[in-house]
Amino acid sequence: MRGVRVGVIGCGYWGPNLVRNFVRHPLSQVEAVCDVRYERAARLGSEYHIPTVTDRTDEVLRAPDINAIVIATPSYVHYELAKIALQEGKHVLVMKPITTRLADAEELCDLAARQGLLLAVDHTFVFTGAVRRMKELIVAGDVGDLYYFDSVRINLGLFQTDVNVVWDLAPHDVAIMDYLIRQDPVSVSAVGASHGGSPTENIAYVTVRYEGSLIGHVHVNWLAPAKVRRTIVGGSKRMMIYDDMEPSEKLKVYDKGFSIGADPGVEREYQLMISYRSGDMHAPQLDAREALAVEVDNVVQAILGRESLVVDGRAGARVVRILEGAQRSIDQGGAVVAVNGTAVPRNL
Numbered sequence: 001m002r003g004v005r006v007g008v009i010g011c012g013y014w015g016p017n018l019v020r021n022f023v024r025h026p027l028s029q030v031e032a033v034c035d036v037r038y039e040r041a042a043r044l045g046s047e048y049h050i051p052t053v054t055d056r057t058d059e060v061l062r063a064p065d066i067n068a069i070v071i072a073t074p075s076y077v078h079y080e081l082a083k084i085a086l087q088e089g090k091h092v093l094v095m096k097p098i099t100t101r102l103a104d105a106e107e108l109c110d111l112a113a114r115q116g117l118l119l120a121v122d123h124t125f126v127f128t129g130a131v132r133r134m135k136e137l138i139v140a141g142d143v144g145d146l147y148y149f150d151s152v153r154i155n156l157g158l159f160q161t162d163v164n165v166v167w168d169l170a171p172h173d174v175a176i177m178d179y180l181i182r183q184d185p186v187s188v189s190a191v192g193a194s195h196g197g198s199p200t201e202n203i204a205y206v207t208v209r210y211e212g213s214l215i216g217h218v219h220v221n222w223l224a225p226a227k228v229r230r231t232i233v234g235g236s237k238r239m240m241i242y243d244d245m246e247p248s249e250k251l252k253v254y255d256k257g258f259s260i261g262a263d264p265g266v267e268r269e270y271q272l273m274i275s276y277r278s279g280d281m282h283a284p285q286l287d288a289r290e291a292l293a294v295e296v297d298n299v300v301q302a303i304l305g306r307e308s309l310v311v312d313g314r315a316g317a318r319v320v321r322i323l324e325g326a327q328r329s330i331d332q333g334g335a336v337v338a339v340n341g342t343a344v345p346r347n348l
Contacts, residue, residue, distance in 0.1 A: 003027040003028050003300070003304070004022075004068050004300050004303050004304065005028070005065055005067050006022045006029065006030045006069075006070055007031055007032040007034070007061070007063060007068070007070070007090075008030060008032070008034065008060075008069075009035075009061075009069065010035060011034070011040040011041045011072070012035065014072045015033075015035070015044070015070075015072035018070050018093075018292070019044050019048060021292050021293050022296055022300075023048045024293070025297060025300055027300050027304065028068075031065055032051065032063060033045055033052070033053055034053075034055065034057055035055060037055070038054075038055040041053045041054065057081060058084075061081070061084050061085050061088055061090070067090055067091060067303070068090060068093065068299075069082075069090045069092050070092075070093045070094075071093070072095050075095070075096075075099070076100055076162055078098060078099050079101070081094075082094050082099075083107075083108060087111070087115075089117070091119075091303050092119050092120065093120040093121075093299050094119070095122045096121060096122055096123055096171040096175065096319070097167060097316065097319060098121045098316030100163075102317060102320050105313065105316055105317035105320045109314055109317055120299050120302070120309050121312070121313060123172070124291050124295060126175055126176060126291075126311055127295040127310070128244070128250075128286075129286030129288060130242045130244070130250045131176055131242065132287065133286055134240055137253065138180055142237060142253075143233065143235035144237030144257075146181060146214055146233065146235050147215075147234040147235055148214065148233070149180065149208075150216075150217050150233075150234075151173040151177070151216075151219070151230070151231040152218075152228050152229075153169045153172060153218070153221075153229055154220065154222075154224035154226075154227070155221075155222070155224055155226070155227040156222070156223065156227075157222055158222070164201040164202070165192070165201055165202050165203060165204055165221065166190070166192065166204045166323060166327060166330070167323060167327075170204070170206060170218050170220050170323060174218060174323065176231060177218070178322075180233065181210065181214070183210050183211065184318070185210050185322060186209050186210060186339060187336050187338050187339055188206065188208050188336075189209075189326075190204055190206040190207065190329040190330045191205050192204035192330045202223055203222065204219075205217070206218040206219075206326045209336075228245065229243065229245050230243045230245075237255075238255055239254045239256055240254070251286060253282045253284060254280075255280050255281075256278050258276045295310075325339045
């Protein structure tokens with residue numbers, strides 16, 4: 001079996017999970033693993049019987065028997081490694097965020113298109129059963145017009161040395177927001193602070209505005225005493241709560257809402273009739289497969305020409321656009337920042 005022949009660069013925190021899933025997929029095989037710390041690559045190579053183990057990235061990037069590169073390194077080297085891989089004629093899956101600059105992300109997207117190659121981004125939470133069901137409900141019109149997206153991702157640590165809390169945690173929630181809302185934002189504002197001698201922000205609040213009254217909000221924090229992973233989406237027909245920390249019933253759909261009308265018996269405009277709807281809660285059955293396994297299957301099938309990528313480079317660029325805007329806003333004391341840049345097409 002030839003299929004998709006993978007080289008994985010980066011064997012630290014997330015790399016082993018990617019190796020495991022590509023090894024298990026029936027249409028892919030891992031040909032090489034690479035890490036600057038050779039012993040980490042060697043452990044993976046031994047565990048999964050991988051032919052090539054190295055600490056030299058060029059040995060993987062230029063290997064003639066590899067047609068897909070997986071990049072699981074710190075974000076500041078994503079652009080450099082992905083660009084070389086694409087120039088060498090290889091498909092790429094890169095971890096979040098795709099790059100640390102929007103201009104670099106758009107350059108990679110353009111390069112992949114010119115080369116006729118696939119550029120995928122690991123927005124893992126998009127592939128969870130809960131988020132995919134939320135998408136289905138929104139597309140089917142069951143939620144109605146979207147009013148807001150409100151997400152909290154907090155825990156104690158893990159402090160990062162190369163990025164702040166926005167670039168570390170917010171990509172997950174911004175990716176979910178981008179996947180569900182299907183609109184380009186108008187502006188971003190954010191505030192953040194650093195504590196305990198940290199050189200970067202370890203708590204931040206990011207607000208994203210869209211056309212009309214739709215608003216998104218993301219709270220990220222490395223200083224929380226408990227781990228919280230919760231997203232609320234409100235619409236005109238229904239509301240949804242996705243709690244990733246729940247052992248079961250991770251997604252709950254509420255038939256709740258309100259309507260406002262003028263009181264015909266009162267002349268003053270501000271006298272309104274407000275009615276509330278409080279219906280049932282439904283916890284739909286979800287696909288229980290590991291999100292990363294679903295993602296890896298999509299990437300493999302896309303490389304083989306059987307599916308379209310769910311999260312391509314353009315999706316990664318849209319996330320970076322919001323992160324860049326949030327960082328500019330933080331640097332300007334919370335100012336509202338227009339989300340500019342080249343319009344990017346959506347494949348979903």
